[in-house]
Amino acid sequence: MTTSESSVPTITLNDGNTIPQLGFGVFKVDPDKTSRVVSEAFEVGYRHIDTAKIYGNEEGVGHAIKTSGIDRDELFITTKLWNADQGYDSGLEAFEKSLGRLQLDYVDLYLIHWPAPANDNYVEAWKALEKIRESGRAKSIGVSNFTVEHLTRLLGETDVVPAVNQIELHPEFQQREITAFGREHGIATEAWSPLAHGALLKDPNVQAIADAHGKSLAQVILRWHIQLGNIIFPKSNSRDRIVENFEIFDFELSDDEQASITALEKDGRVGGHPDEVN
Numbered sequence: 001m002t003t004s005e006s007s008v009p010t011i012t013l014n015d016g017n018t019i020p021q022l023g024f025g026v027f028k029v030d031p032d033k034t035s036r037v038v039s040e041a042f043e044v045g046y047r048h049i050d051t052a053k054i055y056g057n058e059e060g061v062g063h064a065i066k067t068s069g070i071d072r073d074e075l076f077i078t079t080k081l082w083n084a085d086q087g088y089d090s091g092l093e094a095f096e097k098s099l100g101r102l103q104l105d106y107v108d109l110y111l112i113h114w115p116a117p118a119n120d121n122y123v124e125a126w127k128a129l130e131k132i133r134e135s136g137r138a139k140s141i142g143v144s145n146f147t148v149e150h151l152t153r154l155l156g157e158t159d160v161v162p163a164v165n166q167i168e169l170h171p172e173f174q175q176r177e178i179t180a181f182g183r184e185h186g187i188a189t190e191a192w193s194p195l196a197h198g199a200l201l202k203d204p205n206v207q208a209i210a211d212a213h214g215k216s217l218a219q220v221i222l223r224w225h226i227q228l229g230n231i232i233f234p235k236s237n238s239r240d241r242i243v244e245n246f247e248i249f250d251f252e253l254s255d256d257e258q259a260s261i262t263a264l265e266k267d268g269r270v271g272g273h274p275d276e277v278n
Helices: 031-044 058-068 088-102 122-135 148-157 176-185 204-213 217-228 239-246 255-262
Strands: 009-012 018-020 048-050 076-081 107-112 138-144 164-168 188-192
Touching: 031 058, 031 239, 058 076, 058 088, 076 088, 076 122, 088 107, 088 122, 107 122, 107 164, 122 138, 122 148, 138 148, 138 188, 148 176, 164 176, 176 188, 204 217, 204 255, 217 239, 217 255
Parallel strands: 048 076, 076 107, 107 138, 138 164, 164 188
Antiparallel strands: 009 018
16 A cells, blocks of 8 residues: 555555545536536545446536546546446447546446346446456446355456455445455455445544544544545535545544444445345
């Protein structure tokens, strides 16, 4: 792990590419506001942006990139293949459309958004992603919301090991079986909903840790993720919160503080189950 000029650590993926450990997510960001919000994130110092076709705001992300004046090679852009587009030819076509909306020649990371097992298309979709990576138009490829079962099938039937698995992960839902499988196979873990949609921002134990460091509860939980090695991309429409979420590299949690947050585990899933989102 190294630290860039902006203080955000980077993680080296199994394909040799690096990813900033802290990014900015645009899930549920209004398409009409996306360009402004992403531009503000760039001003704060974020260089890693996570979007998806289904969010409906790839165009706004693309506009913010185009008008930012930031060199393309300083940015890390992720987008995702939606369930209805899974398949080989349909996956290739959907990717081209995403590139067009983003106004980019390539993305840094392209993910299968959900396994959607009832459709049984994710293996063919992955073969399309392998082709896209081979072409250089996606530097890295990965998956999102894949369980051990889905990953095991993918590894058995295809050639490229996913660089990342983006899953719901926060102190109340730590997905230890999946993260252990990822470590074993060199698949980095990206945590979506790192703050459990705000559910963790009332915990008295976390509040005590936050008070001790002069930080917010959100900053303490994001710091917990960073010290675990998770890749995170909190989202907000508020500039103050965008700034706050970025200021997590000037303090460190002790082993005891880290352990007390880890002890919050209670199988508290807040999103959909990967076997049921089709």
